[in-house]
Structures are given as C-alpha cells and as structure tokens.
Amino acid sequence: MxxxxxxxxxxxxxxxxxxxxxxxxxxxxxxxxxxxxxxxxxKPCGGLLATDAQRSFVRFGVNLPTSVLADPQIFSVKTYDLQTRLIRNYQRTYVNINxxxxxxxxxxxxxxxxxxxxxxxxxxxxxxxxxxxxxxxxxxxxxxxxxxxxxxxxxxxxxxxxxxxxxxxEIRKYLSIQQWFVDKHPVPFYSCIFDNAVTDCYAWSMSKDGYFILGGAFAMKNGNQQFETLKTRLEPYSFTFGDVVKTEKCIVLCPSxxxxxxxxxxxxxxxxxxxxxxxxxxxxxxxxxxxxxxxxxxxxxxxxxxxxxxxxxxxxxxxxxxxxxxxxxAILTSPLLRGLIMRSKISHVDMTTQK
Ligand SMILES: Cc1cc2nc3c(=O)[nH]c(=O)nc-3n(C[C@H](O)[C@H](O)[C@H](O)COP(=O)(O)OP(=O)(O)OC[C@H]3O[C@@H](n4cnc5c(N)ncnc54)[C@H](O)[C@@H]3O)c2cc1C
Structure with a gap:
C-alpha cells in the first residue's frame, strides 16, 4: 500500500x-x-461566502486574506419575481470573493x-x-x-x-451558466431572480471586480436557450449586459x-x-x-x-x-407561496434612494 x-x-x-x-x-x-x-x-461559482462558511473559518481559526476578496462588498440581495413583477431587497452578509x-x-x-x-x-x-x-x-x-x-x-x-x-x-441536476460582462450599472448589486417561465430553479447576478456576472440553473436540455430568454426578460428591469467577456458552464446538483x-x-x-x-x-x-x-x-x-x-x-x-x-x-420556487412571502414584505428593507 x-x-x-x-x-x-x-x-x-x-x-x-x-x-x-x-x-x-x-x-x-x-x-x-x-x-x-x-x-x-x-470552478464556475458565484463566489459568495455565506455566514455558515464564515462560521467554519471561526472554528478553524483561519482568517481570510484580502488577496482573495473581490470588490465591492455588498450587503443586500435584490430579489426579482418576474411572474408578479415584485422586487424586494433583503439584507445579506455574504463575503464577495474571487x-x-x-x-x-x-x-x-x-x-x-x-x-x-x-x-x-x-x-x-x-x-x-x-x-x-x-x-x-x-x-x-x-x-x-x-x-x-x-x-x-x-x-x-x-x-x-x-x-x-x-x-x-439519479440526483436532480441543472446546467449552470454564468456570463461575464463589463459592469455598466451605476451601483453594483447582487440579485436573485425567480422566473418560472425559464427555470424551476433560479438565477442570480453579482458584481465582482468591475464585472457583472449573470448566472442561472436551467434544465439540461434547453439551458442555453432559456439563458438567452432570461437576458431579454431582464432588460425592462434595468439589467445592462453589453458584450460577453466569457461564458462558464457546469453541472450543479440540486438534491430533492x-x-x-x-x-x-x-x-x-x-x-x-x-x-x-x-x-x-x-x-x-x-x-x-x-x-x-x-x-x-x-x-x-x-x-x-x-x-x-x-x-x-x-x-x-x-x-x-x-x-x-x-x-x-419548494416554497421559494412555487409562484404562489413566493408571491405571498414577497407581498408580506417580511425582512424587506426599503431603499431611501431608488436607482
Ligand atoms: C454557478 C455556480 C455558482 C455557485 N455559487 C456559489 C456561491 O456563491 N457560494 C457557495 O457557497 N456555493 C456556490 N456554489 C456551489 C459551490 O461552488 C460548490 O458547492 C462547492 O464548490 C463544492 O465544493 P467541493 O470542494 O465539494 O467541489 P468543487 O469546488 O467542485 O471542487 C472539486 C475539485 O475537484 C477537482 N477534480 C474534479 N474531478 C477531478 C479528477 N478526476 N481528478 C482530479 N481532480 C478533480 C477539481 O479541480 C475541483 O476543483 C455555486 C455553484 C455553481 C455551479
């Protein structure tokens, strides 16, 4: 041996x-x-360290060097429901990393x-x-x-x-696609996008080191097409894309x-x-x-x-x-239940300056 x-x-x-x-x-x-x-x-990834991952670093006694951080650090996630057209703003303490x-x-x-x-x-x-x-x-x-x-x-x-x-x-899996663009939004932001017309999972965006990244998890068979549809459907919400800098694809598991x-x-x-x-x-x-x-x-x-x-x-x-x-x-991807939660405004933070 x-x-x-x-x-x-x-x-x-x-x-x-x-x-x-x-x-x-x-x-x-x-x-x-x-x-x-x-x-x-x-590895294609959103590169957001959630609080549970941060807690692991506490247990490990390990600090994160600034060399792995991405710019800027953002404290909220704009959540879009394209079925009801509701937009909510939730506070999150992710660490934005490369x-x-x-x-x-x-x-x-x-x-x-x-x-x-x-x-x-x-x-x-x-x-x-x-x-x-x-x-x-x-x-x-x-x-x-x-x-x-x-x-x-x-x-x-x-x-x-x-x-x-x-x-x-067989475990449920999705085709995950991320596209990178030069960020042209006046204020960098994170988003979480629900649109049952293109995926029964969800999509996201984040700003990182001058780039704007749009990603999503789609059905394996027509993921590319659904990703393009999503981009078109996001334009009325002031998402700005421009030329594609790079496209990343990989499988992401989604246990059910x-x-x-x-x-x-x-x-x-x-x-x-x-x-x-x-x-x-x-x-x-x-x-x-x-x-x-x-x-x-x-x-x-x-x-x-x-x-x-x-x-x-x-x-x-x-x-x-x-x-x-x-x-x-199951709750978040159900249009009815998600709509109820978003309408209730639970945990929503009102923005004093709307951009
Ligand atoms: C698009 C996308 C966005 C995501 N965003 C986030 C996020 O923001 N925050 C978050 O917490 N999670 C996110 N995730 C999930 C997260 O990326 C994974 O859960 C996490 O990377 C799992 O870590 P791992 O070490 O198990 O596997 P991986 O990170 O996938 O690492 C596996 C490693 O194995 C190596 N490898 C694979 N096969 C072989 C082989 N045959 N021989 C040698 N080496 C091999 C590769 O080098 C690879 O680095 C995202 C996932 C995707 C797809």
Missing part, C-alpha cells in the same frame, strides 16, 4: 480535509487545477506532510481483490499509479467516485430528497458536492464542503473501527439541515 488515504479533488472540501488530517497518515491529494496562473480548470484565488489559497494551507499533485487528473479507480484501491492518474502529463486504503471523493458535482459507487442513482445525500461505502467516502451536500434553495455549497470535510477528518484521524457508520452518523445533522433547504426551495 502506497498511501492510507487518497483525496480526489482539492476544492473547498478536499483542501479542507487535506489540511485537517493528522501528519501520521500518509495522504495523496490529486487536483486537476493548476496552482499558478489563470490557465487550466477554474473563487479561483480562494481555491488556490485554500490549497496553500495544506501541510507539507500531504503529497499534493497539482494539474493532476484522476482517470481510473478500481477495487482490488484485497479491498485496496488502485488509482491511475496523470501528474503534469505523465501516467502514475498508486495503491491506497481509503479514497475520498471530493471531486464535485460530476464526481467519478459518486458515479462509481452509485451507478444507478434525503436519499440524494450519499456518504460513500466500501472504504470510499464522499464529501462536499460529490456527496450531494449543497443547498437546494440557494445552491450554496462551500459551507457544506467545509463541514463534511471537518466531520470526516475527525473520523479518519481517530482511525475509527467503523468509519462509514461514524461518518453517516456524523453527517446526520448536516443532512437534516440540507433536507430543510429542499423544503425551503
């Missing part, structure tokens, strides 16, 4: 697990992102005891007769192999580990039932979005990536006799919280 643990993917989940594992464990960590420059894989710089910074916190391979793609994992796992991966272009006891799937929404363990399980959360089996563990740990109501997933990594690190560090049972139990609270988000999503 070459390693005790192999972590596949160093996004917020994998990088946190790699940072928290004790030095006595022999850990291999593979990540397809390059560690320097703007080339290579970058997601790629954030991911690279998280990787710098991993201790030297972990064997990190950047720009490395895990290609194949097979279980041997003795129960150990055989990994094939490329490391800066060369083919490599390793034999490990435990594998951790921290490889995000399109997880190969999740597909390997649960080939017949308790069994969509999968913790792993047979010495393979799933954390973060690979496990389905993402909020169905806001598509916020960084905090759940942190939380699941933290829970698993404690179990692996303790060299628990029944680690799967312990991880299943350890994540129960997190899974119940995420189930609550499924219920919340």
């Amino acid at each position: 070459d390693y005790d643990i192999a972590i596949i993917g160093l996004g917020p989940a994998g990088a946190t697990l790699a940072r928290l594992l004790k030095p006595g464990l022999k850990v291999l960590a593979l990540d397809k992102k390059q560690q320097c420059g703007e080339e290579g894989f970058q 997601r790629h710089r954030f991911d690279l910074w998280l990787k710098t916190l991993i201790p030297a005891s972990v064997d990190i391979r950047h720009d490395s793609l895990c290609r194949k994992i097979t279980r041997r007769d003795d129960g150990l796992y055989h990994l094939r991966f490329t490391d800066s272009g060369t083919e490599q192999e390793a034999v490990v006891k435990y594998v951790v799937g921290a490889d995000g929404a399109n997880s190969m580990l999740r597909r390997m363990l649960y080939p017949d399980h 039932k308790m069994t969509d959360f999968r913790c792993g089996k047979d010495n393979v563990f799933l954390i973060g979005e690979a496990a389905g740990f993402i909020s169905a109501s806001s598509l916020e997933g960084i905090s759940y990536a942190f939380d699941s990594a933290e829970i698993l690190s404690k179990i692996l560090n303790a060299e628990h006799a029944f680690p799967h049972r312990a991880y299943q139990k350890g994540t129960l609270k997190l899974r119940l919280k995420l189930f609550g988000k499924i219920v919340k999503a």
